[in-house]
Amino acid sequence: MATSPSSTQSGHAGRFYETFATFLCSLKISEHDIFAVRPDEIDEPFNTLLVHSRNMTPTLEQFVGCRIKLAVLRSEHRRDVLLRQVLLLMENFRRTPLVLGNIKINLNNLPESARALVLDGVIPFGTILREEQIEHQNEPAGFFGVRLSEPLSNYFGAHSAQVTYGRYRNISAGNKATLAQVMEILSPLS
DSSP states (O other): OOOOOOHHHHHHHHHHHHHTHHHHHHTTOOGGGEEEEOGGGSOTTHHHHHSSSSOHHHHHHHHHTSOEEEEEEEEEEETTEEEEEEEEEESSGGGOEEEEEEEEEEGGGSOHHHHHHHHHTOSOHHHHHHHTTOOEEEEEEEEEEEEOOHHHHHHHTOOTTOEEEEEEEEEEETTSOEEEEEEEEEOTTO
16 A cells, blocks of 8 residues: 655655644644555545646535535744645535645735735635636645544544545646645545
């Protein structure tokens, strides 16, 4: 199931872990709880939800058949950068959490209207990009498995030590400026 990470995957994993270390430590997820996987090692339905170059929000909306809502768990605003830890929730069905996301958004690379929506913290980033018609590309940077810590399993209503999957990705504007770095962890119940 798990592979030994390639140097490229290890480099991406280390860089993303470093970016979101504060948030991951708050969930009691260490670097050792995350391991690189190849896309062909990711079981369904996780593979369908992760292995593509689209935004997560519309992908989830299509998969579950309802709108996705945002719940901000933690947020740190430093100059032109916003770091957030969020849950993406099904609007229906008692707001079931589907994804825990860690996102670093470069506010200075967004139009003013999108920046205001991001700072409001109500609409998922992928929805903002779609509704504001911001030209962008998603660049998957790696896939991983993660052993659920107790705090993370509590968010998802799952058993701790269970394994789920996630991905790292970069979102770039049409001019190649980085809009965001994202680390997404799917609920094991997806």
